[in-house]
Amino acid sequence: MNSPLTHPAPTTTLRPTDLAGVRDAVRDTPGRIAVAGAGSAAGWAGALEPVDAVLDVSGLSGVITHNPGDMTVSAHAGTPLRALVEELSEHGQHVCIDAARIADGATLGGLVATGDAGPAALVHGTLRDLVIGVTVVLADATVARSGGHVIKNVAGYDLAKLLHGSHGTLGVIAEVVLRLHPVPQRTATLVVDAPLARAAEIAARVLEGPFEPAALEWVSDGSGRLLVRVEGTDEALPARVSRLREVLGGASATDIVSGERHSHPTTSGESAVRSEDPWLRHAELTRGTPDAAVLRIGAKPSVLPGLVSELAPAAATVGLGTGVATLSLAPDAVADAHRRVHAVGGTSQLRARPPGADAPAWGPPPSALPVLQALKHALDPDGRFGPGRFSPWM
Amino acid sequence: MALDTAVRAAFERVLDPRDVLSDPVKCRAYECDGLTGYRVRPDLVLLPRDAAQVAAAVRVCHEHGVPFVARGAGTGLSGGALPVADGVVISVARLKSVLEVDPVNRRAVVQPGVTNLEITAAAAPHGLYYAPDPSSQQVCTIGGNVAENSGGAHCLKYGFTTNHVLSCEVVLADGSVVTLGTDTGEQAGPDLRGVFLGSEGTLGITTAVTVRLLRAPESVRTLLADFPSIAAAGDVVSDIVAAGIVPAAVEMMDTLAIEAAEEAVHAGYTVGVPAALVVELDGPVEECDAQFELVKAICEEHGCTRLHIAGSPEERAKIWKGRKAAFAAVGRISPDYFVQDGVVPRTRLAEVLDRIAGMGEEAGLRVANVFHAGDGNLHPLVLYSAAAGETERAEELSGAIAELCVEMGGSLSGEHGIGTDKACSMPKMFGEEDLATMHRVRAAFDPDGICNPGKVLPTPRLCGERPGKYKPHPLEESGAIERL
Numbered sequence: 089m090n091s092p093l094t095h096p097a098p099t100t101t102l103r104p105t106d107l108a109g110v111r112d113a114v115r116d117t118p119g120r121i122a123v124a125g126a127g128s129a130a131g132w133a134g135a136l137e138p139v140d141a142v143l144d145v146s147g148l149s150g151v152i153t154h155n156p157g158d159m160t161v162s163a164h165a166g167t168p169l170r171a172l173v174e175e176l177s178e179h180g181q182h183v184c185i186d187a188a189r190i191a192d193g194a195t196l197g198g199l200v201a202t203g204d205a206g207p208a209a210l211v212h213g214t215l216r217d218l219v220i221g222v223t224v225v226l227a228d229a230t231v232a233r234s235g236g237h238v239i240k241n242v243a244g245y246d247l248a249k250l251l252h253g254s255h256g257t258l259g260v261i262a263e264v265v266l267r268l269h270p271v272p273q274r275t276a277t278l279v280v281d282a283p284l285a286r287a288a289e290i291a292a293r294v295l296e297g298p299f300e301p302a303a304l305e306w307v308s309d310g311s312g313r314l315l316v317r318v319e320g321t322d323e324a325l326p327a328r329v330s331r332l333r334e335v336l337g338g339a340s341a342t343d344i345v346s347g348e349r350h351s352h353p354t355t356s357g358e359s360a361v362r363s364e365d366p367w368l369r370h371a372e373l374t375r376g377t378p379d380a381a382v383l384r385i386g387a388k389p390s391v392l393p394g395l396v397s398e399l400a401p402a403a404a405t406v407g408l409g410t411g412v413a414t415l416s417l418a419p420d421a422v423a424d425a426h427r428r429v430h431a432v433g434g435t436s437q438l439r440a441r442p443p444g445a446d447a448p449a450w451g452p453p454p455s456a457l458p459v460l461q462a463l464k465h466a467l468d469p470d471g472r473f474g475p476g477r478f479s480p481w482m
Numbered sequence: 483m484a485l486d487t488a489v490r491a492a493f494e495r496v497l498d499p500r501d502v503l504s505d506p507v508k509c510r511a512y513e514c515d516g517l518t519g520y521r522v523r524p525d526l527v528l529l530p531r532d533a534a535q536v537a538a539a540v541r542v543c544h545e546h547g548v549p550f551v552a553r554g555a556g557t558g559l560s561g562g563a564l565p566v567a568d569g570v571v572i573s574v575a576r577l578k579s580v581l582e583v584d585p586v587n588r589r590a591v592v593q594p595g596v597t598n599l600e601i602t603a604a605a606a607p608h609g610l611y612y613a614p615d616p617s618s619q620q621v622c623t624i625g626g627n628v629a630e631n632s633g634g635a636h637c638l639k640y641g642f643t644t645n646h647v648l649s650c651e652v653v654l655a656d657g658s659v660v661t662l663g664t665d666t667g668e669q670a671g672p673d674l675r676g677v678f679l680g681s682e683g684t685l686g687i688t689t690a691v692t693v694r695l696l697r698a699p700e701s702v703r704t705l706l707a708d709f710p711s712i713a714a715a716g717d718v719v720s721d722i723v724a725a726g727i728v729p730a731a732v733e734m735m736d737t738l739a740i741e742a743a744e745e746a747v748h749a750g751y752t753v754g755v756p757a758a759l760v761v762e763l764d765g766p767v768e769e770c771d772a773q774f775e776l777v778k779a780i781c782e783e784h785g786c787t788r789l790h791i792a793g794s795p796e797e798r799a800k801i802w803k804g805r806k807a808a809f810a811a812v813g814r815i816s817p818d819y820f821v822q823d824g825v826v827p828r829t830r831l832a833e834v835l836d837r838i839a840g841m842g843e844e845a846g847l848r849v850a851n852v853f854h855a856g857d858g859n860l861h862p863l864v865l866y867s868a869a870a871g872e873t874e875r876a877e878e879l880s881g882a883i884a885e886l887c888v889e890m891g892g893s894l895s896g897e898h899g900i901g902t903d904k905a906c907s908m909p910k911m912f913g914e915e916d917l918a919t920m921h922r923v924r925a926a927f928d929p930d931g932i933c934n935p936g937k938v939l940p941t942p943r944l945c946g947e948r949p950g951k952y953k954p955h956p957l958e959e960s961g962a963i964e965r966l
Contacts, residue, residue: 155827155829156724157720157723157724157827157828157829158827158828158829158858159723160827180726203669203673213641213645213667214667216669216673216676217641217644217645224919226919230915230918230919231915232915232916232918232919232920233912233913233916234912234916234919234920236891236892236893236911237827237891237892238825238826238827238857238858238891238892238893238896239638239857239858240633240637240642240825240854240857240858240859240893240896240897241825241892241893241895241896242630242631242633242680242893242895242896242897242898242899242900243893243894243895243900243904243908243911243912244900244908244911244912244916244917244920244938244939245677245680245681245920245923245924245938246631246644246676246677246679246680247677247919247920247923248676249644249672249673249675249676249677249679250672250673250674250676250677250923251672252669252672252673252676253669253670253671253672253673254671254672258672269728270723270726270727270728271726272726273726292586295588295697296609296697298697298699298700298766298767299766300697300699300765300766320766320768320769321769321772321773323768323772324766324768324769324771324772325768325769327768328766328768328769384668385668386664386665386666386667386668387665387666388584388587388665388666389586389587389666390584390586390587410666410668411587411665411666411668412666412668433664433665434664434665434666435664435666435668435669435670436670437670437671450670450671451670454660454661454670454671455659455660455661456652456660456661456662456674458658458660459654459660459674459926459927460671460672460674462926462927462929463672463674463923463926465926466922466923466925466926467919467922467923467926478671481671
């Protein structure tokens with residue numbers, strides 16, 4: 089969602105263009121600071137309380153080092169992921185994340201800070217699984233690095249993980265190092281029209297078999313469809329698709345050229361071609377509608393379909409293998425949804441909400457809340473960064 | 483100073499007194515882990531029988547300010563489970579139940595004393611397995627894997643322990659019990675599970691682990707290929723990657739490692755060749771077959787002198803037996819050896835191995851190499867004879883090799899951890915502010931510093947110098963990154 093910040097306009101906007109500038113901005117600016125990137129998740133998590141300054145990192149953009157042979161890249165946090173993927177594609181490589189808002193310009197740092205991910209999480213996990221190094225500026229202007237430029241590395245604490253999902257409350261992410269994967273030669277998606285319960289049965293059969301789906305999502309905006317994505321070589325994929333089609337009971341299949349799922353239709357011609365891409369619809373439904381609250385939930389795959397049915401969302405994308413779903417709900421249904429998800433051992437967090445809506449961002453606190461609070465105090469003792477984002481937890 | 487009797491009595495109130503070992507002879511069995519050069523006899527060893535007893539024991543430590551070291555099977559190679567003088571060892575060896583295997587959700591819940599291979603054994607009847615596979619997987623425990631964020635041969639494709647642990651039940655330094663992570667890995671807030679994994683026991687003790695299980699691949703293809711040089715074998719690895727193939731494993735061995743492994747297990751390796759690769763692909767049969775043909779062609783293009791394809795599961799097992807036995811096998815060609823564990827960018831493998839060979843020559847010591855080539859994780863084995871007075875020289879060479887890896891833009895450790903062994907080298911890799919930030923994280927979990935003190939982060943006591951003195955990172959020197 090491109091929703092504007094909902095608090096009174098801050099007095100200062102800081103736009104550093106390099107790491108030194110971020111450090112100086114944090115050191116020389118007193119008071120409370122919000123970190124901003126492309127703004128594609130500005131309204132996510134708890135509503136931001138008034139701040140004294142906004143630190144806009146979108147000027148920190150671009151690749152720092154790309155080592156194609158090592159399949160690693162380091163980039164500034166304000167780099168739009170779409171731009172990064174485009175640059176890497178020349179080398180036949182990509183970052184294995186397909187979060188819906190990448191098409192809206194979401195930045196690398198923002199994707200880490202919000203813990204966002206898309207259907208590819210089934211195989212590759214979230215960015216926390218792809219980040220191998222990070223540089224962060226803390227509230228006292230300390231510049232700290234952890235990890236490095238090699239994929240196998242256990243030296244020191246993995247601070248990138250701590251920043252993943254921190255919503256800008258622990259530090260300003262300035263640089264990120266990622267592991268890359270080869271772009272598959274061919275991608276195909278099989279589509280089956282099915283209500284959720286039946287889609288879940290089919291998904292279970294797919295997961296029990298040797299098909300190694302790259303994504304397995306049910307989408308609904310009234311009627312439901314199961315999307316099964318497989319990736320592989322030009323030579324071998326057709327035979328796999330044909331085996332999979334038998335298990336699905338006669339699905340229609342859409343061949344999609346690799347790399348397009350990060351693209352955003354910009355011209356009517358492109359739009360017409362890509363309207364057949366079911367993943368664009370998936371991304372739209374994940375973003376939600378302007379009048380709905382969008383809740384991201386996670387639960388065991390076996391309980392997720394029942395939970396989603398119970399919550400009766402207006403629109404939904406449901407990862408039947410990942411156990412992660414994104415639901416469009418009426419704002420006044422959010423508090424109850426948090427409780428229901430928690431009751432089955434799941435987690436939930438609010439993403440977008442309509443302007444003025446008063447939906448709670450978080451469900452019951454985790455058992456480790458005292459540790460979270462201690463970490464916040466250790467890294468940002470004066471509570472400078474992102475006030476309100478984790479309200480009422482901290 | 484020994485722990486006073488009041489503390490011992492406190493432990494005996496929360497554990498069965500028979501599970502509180504204080505006999506110096508019995509405690510001596512816990513004085514080191516796999517890094518036997520460092521030894522400290524603990525005052526007490528505690529053998530709790532369940533998670534509640536672990537928490538109760540930690541609460542006693544917290545109340546009395548007693549440092550504790552958690553211990554699994556003791557197979558660590560970096561001194562991560564080295565006891566602390568005037569402290570206690572809390573062994574989780576008795577917490578060895580597989581609590582749940584959930585094939586529908588493809589996950590298992592296990593206690594920390596369960597071995598890595600036992601998880602796969604429990605999952606196998608459902609066609610599932612646990613992916614991270616350290617070479618010590620028959621004996622190392624999942625609790626230790628969590629502490630060290632362990633890897634193994636198949637981690638290039640499938641990721642490391644951190645990518646497969648969904649949640650941990652953890653006893654914190656104050657004895658409180660929390661769950662880090664969730665059933666799905668989806669987080670609501672910062673990823674505490676992620677920072678706990680690989681923290682080498684300095685942030686708490688895990689008492690239950692929920693792991694992700696994977697479907698066993700439909701097809702597995704394995705080959706063993708000999709090459710006329712390390713560089714040629716290295717080029718094969720680069721070309722496989724450039725072809726867009728992510729192998730399940732790519733392992734490299736040099737002449738000395740091949741000789742040792744062959745002598746030990748007769749795996750069919752060619753003694754005398756400069757380099758051998760073990761390449762394994764897995765996945766759907768169509769993909770696997772197509773890519774395997776490509777890998778064979780790449781091997782041949784680079785002057786492969788022998789290409790042996792495993793024709794049966796037994797042959798495949800034999801090839802792997804040679805690779806996995808290589809460390810121990812080195813004992814057959816040298817009275818003593820140090821195992822080093824460093825990582826370099828894959829593209830610099832040949833250069834680093836050249837440098838290592840030169841350093842070995844200069845020190846007058848042989849270095850055998852057997853390593854995970856796909857992810858640049860080297861395991862140079864420095865061969866020496868303690869009887870001939872070579873220990874100190876070998877130690878120095880081993881340390882210099884680890885630091886060379888950092889100089890090459892790599893890491894001090896890929897899978898064995900920093901522990902006691904390399905804490906003093908951490909300033910070679912990280913600056914003062916980096917280490918100070920890690921100290922702040924540690925203190926948030928453990929304000930009194932009683933969880934495995936002296937490990938991972940350098941301390942003046944440990945290193946005999948003030949930690950964190952600034953030295954430029956090699957990437958800074960090369961101009962790739964900037965220090966502020």
